[in-house]
Amino acid sequence: MAEPPSKTQILLARVAVALIVGLAAAGVVWYGVSTEELNRLWRNIVARPGGPMTFRFLLQPAMAALAALRDGVADAQLDRTPYLSAILYRVGRRSGRLWEGIVSTARILILGVVMDIVYQLVFLGEFYPAEAAIIAVLLAFVPYALLRGPIGRIARHWGARPTSG
Numbered sequence: 001m002a003e004p005p006s007k008t009q010i011l012l013a014r015v016a017v018a019l020i021v022g023l024a025a026a027g028v029v030w031y032g033v034s035t036e037e038l039n040r041l042w043r044n045i046v047a048r049p050g051g052p053m054t055f056r057f058l059l060q061p062a063m064a065a066l067a068a069l070r071d072g073v074a075d076a077q078l079d080r081t082p083y084l085s086a087i088l089y090r091v092g093r094r095s096g097r098l099w100e101g102i103v104s105t106a107r108i109l110i111l112g113v114v115m116d117i118v119y120q121l122v123f124l125g126e127f128y129p130a131e132a133a134i135i136a137v138l139l140a141f142v143p144y145a146l147l148r149g150p151i152g153r154i155a156r157h158w159g160a161r162p163t164s165g
Contacts, residue, residue, distance in 0.1 A: 005103045012106040013099070019113055020133045027130020041131055044124070048135070053119045060112050060139035067104045068144045072151030076159055082149030101148070105140050112136030 005013070031037050049057045068083075075083065081090060086097045102109075116132040 068147035076155035
């Protein structure tokens, strides 16, 4: 992010983190952590792209890609370390860069949670809170984190090209 986040963006990011953490904790409390639960979780996750509401498996990563594009180009302009590299290898900058990603994807994360809750209640007839949190992170934050660095590298490469003329 080139400019500091607004108060609204910070609030949305805090809501998204609270929602994800709260749902994950509620899922552990309600259903526990067992091999049976983990198997059910992965079966449900794998079955979803071919089921109803498939559009969200395109919509959320596409929205995350747009956020990654905006932030990756800003990283290139500011000559910053690629996003995922900074998170994985730069301990001193990890939390700040991670927070940037959360701020950038907060709306997508919240939308993902809401869409998954609707999906679960309508099509599964049950509610698995941790599953909603995991799906939102997989469809919103993971694509953002994976794309922001390469986009920044490409933008840096294009920006470094000598102009002809």
